[in-house]
Amino acid sequence: MEKRVINPWEWQNERSYVQAVEVKQAEATLYVSGQTAINAEGQSSRADMKTQLQETINNLETVITEAGYQCSNIVRLNIYTTSTEEFLGCFDMLQAWLNLHSIQQASTVLEVAGLFETLNVELEAVVVR
Numbered sequence: 001m002e003k004r005v006i007n008p009w010e011w012q013n014e015r016s017y018v019q020a021v022e023v024k025q026a027e028a029t030l031y032v033s034g035q036t037a038i039n040a041e042g043q044s045s046r047a048d049m050k051t052q053l054q055e056t057i058n059n060l061e062t063v064i065t066e067a068g069y070q071c072s073n074i075v076r077l078n079i080y081t082t083s084t085e086e087f088l089g090c091f092d093m094l095q096a097w098l099n100l101h102s103i104q105q106a107s108t109v110l111e112v113a114g115l116f117e118t119l120n121v122e123l124e125a126v127v128v129r
Helices: 011-015 049-066 084-089 091-100
Strands: 002-006 020-024 029-035 074-081 106-111 121-128
Touching: 020 074, 029 049, 049 084, 049 091, 049 121, 074 084, 084 091, 084 106
Parallel strands: 074 106
Antiparallel strands: 002 020, 029 121, 074 121
């Protein structure tokens, strides 16, 4: 698999995403449903945004690794949140995780009126191998 990042500018680097990712000769593609802070028993978290974001990251990583993929090969990450302001208050946690795995992904952040039950953040990914 061959990945190429397309960044005509530099300003997005501070925001931990890229403008586009081209993938050639991919062996397989994994489309990951939106992951949230739902525990193994299926209970939605009632915690604050920071705690939910950490639980969501953990769940996303679990699905990716269980499927036999690597987080470093995430090429698209959509972020849904009920509060952009609260999400940006803990954005450094997401940035640290992206940096830990050397993830360079195309990304969109969307504020939505609501998510399932008590959830405040959801991460949806496309991963290649």
